[in-house]
Amino acid sequence: MTTLDRNEIWAQAFELGQLILESxxxxxxxxxxxKMQENADINSKTTKFREMQWQYDRLAEHGTxxxxxxxxxxxxxxxxxxxxxxxxxxxxxxxxxxDELLKSVTDLIAATITEKAAE
Structure with a gap:
């Protein structure tokens, strides 16, 4: 097994990220x-939703x-x-x-670490 320094691990993680971006x-x-952003009605309602959510969060800070x-x-x-x-x-x-893809990749990395650490 080859030992990698932190920079090499980050480089490999970057490469994995690039692969995921192309999935x-x-x-x-x-x-x-x-397609969602091209719909003006959706954009308008999304903006209104965010504003209402922000207002709700601000008001909720002061009680119920x-x-x-x-x-x-x-x-x-x-x-x-x-x-x-x-x-x-x-x-x-x-x-x-x-999200499912990212979770499966994370789970695989964790399982590999756990399995290899036990050896």
Missing amino acids: PEVLTYKEAER GPHLNGLRQDIEALAKDLDSYPEVQAYKAAMKRV
């Missing part, structure tokens, strides 16, 4: 993101109360509306596949 999962994610319930319900309704768009659905599905 079908990431390419599909990027395409879904592009009925004033938050209405805002939370509005946020949930807008999220449901956004989820009805095929572009958003495709984006979320693609994001899930990328």
Whole structure:
């Protein structure tokens, strides 16, 4: 087994990252993101959603109360509306596949380390 210094490990990690960027999962994610961003209605609603979420977070810092319930319900309704768009659905599905890929790579690295450390 070859011993690598920290810089060599970082170089290998960078290379792995580049390979992941070229994976079908990431390419599909990027395409879904592009299509979602091309939809002006989605962009407008996404901006409004973020603003409402920011406002909710600021108000929640100062306590709870009925004033938050209405805002939370509005946020949930807008999220449901956004989820009805095929572009958003495709984006979320693609994001899930990328997350699964990254988790499987992480799990494989951890399993390899655990297995090899026990030798």
